[in-house]
Amino acid sequence: MEELQDFYRGEKEAFGVTTGEETDFLATHDAWRGSPRIHICQERLRGIPGAIVQGVIHHEISHALHHGTREFYTFRFSRRLQEAGRSCGLDLPLLQQFVYFLSVAIKDWEVVQWLAEIGLGSSQRALVEYLISDTEEERRTWEVVWGSPALRKIALAAFLKTLLPIVAMISIGIKEAQALRNQWNEAYGWLPEREREGLFQLAQSTMDHEEKTFQERLEQAALQLITEPCL
Numbered sequence: 110m111e112e113l114q115d116f117y118r119g120e121k122e123a124f125g126v127t128t129g130e131e132t133d134f135l136a137t138h139d140a141w142r143g144s145p146r147i148h149i150c151q152e153r154l155r156g157i158p159g160a161i162v163q164g165v166i167h168h169e170i171s172h173a174l175h176h177g178t179r180e181f182y183t184f185r186f187s188r189r190l191q192e193a194g195r196s197c198g199l200d201l202p203l204l205q206q207f208v209y210f211l212s213v214a215i216k217d218w219e220v221v222q223w224l225a226e227i228g229l230g231s232s233q234r235a236l237v238e239y240l241i242s243d244t245e246e247e248r249r250t251w252e253v254v255w256g257s258p259a260l261r262k263i264a265l266a267a268f269l270k271t272l273l274p275i276v277a278m279i280s281i282g283i284k285e286a287q288a289l290r291n292q293w294n295e296a297y298g299w300l301p302e303r304e305r306e307g308l309f310q311l312a313q314s315t316m317d318h319e320e321k322t323f324q325e326r327l328e329q330a331a332l333q334l335i336t337e338p339c340l
Contacts, residue, residue, distance in 0.1 A: 110150055110152050110153060113148065113150045113153075117148075120139075124141045124142075126141065126182075127202070127205050128205065128206060135153060135154060135157065135161075135165045136148065136153075136154075136165045136166075136168075136169045137169075138172040138173055138176065140176065140179055140181065140182055141179070141182060143179060144177060145172070145173035145174075145176070145177030146173075147169045147172075147173055149165075149166075149169070157239075158239075160232070160235050161235055161236055161239045163232050164232035164233055164235050164239075165236060167224055167229050167232050167233070168217075168220055168221070168224070168232075168233065168236060171220040171221075171223055172216065175216075175219055175220060175223065176216050176219075176220075180323065180324070181212070181216060181323060184208050184209070184212065184327065185324055185328070186201065186204060186205075189332070190204070190328055190331055191204065193332055193335045194207070194335060196335070197259055197335055198257070198258050198259035199259045199262065199263075200259075203260075203263065206263055207262055207263045207266050208327065208331055210263060210266035210267045210269070210270070211266045211269065211330050211331055212327055213270055214269035214270045214272075214273045214330075215273065215315065215323065215327055215330065217270055217271075217273060217274050218273040218274050218276075218277045218312075218315070218316070220274075221233045221237075221274035221278065222274075222277040222278070222280075225277070225278055225283050226281065230278060230283045233278070234286075234289060237271055237274055237275060238289065238292065240270075240271050241271050241293055241296040241297075242296070244296045244297055247264075247268065248299045250264055251264055251299070251300065262334060262335060262340070265304065265334060265340055266334060268297065268300070268308060269308060269311070269312060271293060272290075272293055272308055272309065272312050273312045273315065275290050275293055275312075276290070276312040276313055276316060277316065280316055290309075304339070304340060306339075307337060307339040308340070311330065311333055311337065311340070314330075314333060315329070315330045315333075
């Protein structure tokens with residue numbers, strides 16, 4: 110893990126990447142050098158069940174196929190978005206982290222939906238179930254940030270990483286996807302119902318913009334999450 114973290118620090122410095130720590134994930138992907146890359150640390154996967162590892166591999170290969178250019182890692186910050194961000198305390202560095210978390214969620218939605226459509230939905234259900242099996246770290250984070258409008262928005266954006274793929278699976282009629290949403294509700298039971306329902310509505314609304322470009326979907330979701338009063 111130390112070698113992977115050192116590698117990422119060097120890459121981020123070389124390319125001016127400003128987002129947070131990528132090595133928190135089971136595996137990672139990027140296209141900072143213009144072509145898709147997948148990074149897997151064997152130490153990070155030690156003790157993880159084989160079915161989950163399979164889901165991770167499928168997931169990252171799908172990212173490489175669909176998000177293999179710099180377009181998906183370079184974000185635009187329109188004047189409208191920056192003004193909306195400032196209204197709740199999101200200065201540019203915080204807004205960058207906020208948009209980054211949303212981009213992760215949107216790309217994961219695209220990845221999971223495609224895998225489900227080609228018959229690999231079961232591996233993604235298993236992966237999502239694993240990811241939501243322990244939300245203690247998120248709960249502790251929420252207890253610290255809920256009183257700060259800016260940090261609260263960033264946390265909610267991060268929580269969409271597992272919810273958006275679930276909503277995607279529900280939308281295409283994947284068996285047991287609704288049960289997975291119920292599991293998500295239980296896993297995030299410490300999050301007030303208003304916020305949980307607001308995130309679900311946001312996820313559904315984001316799905317309605319499937320025909321738009323990635324950058325358009327990302328800005329639309331960012332503006333909606335910033336301005337939605339129940340969130």
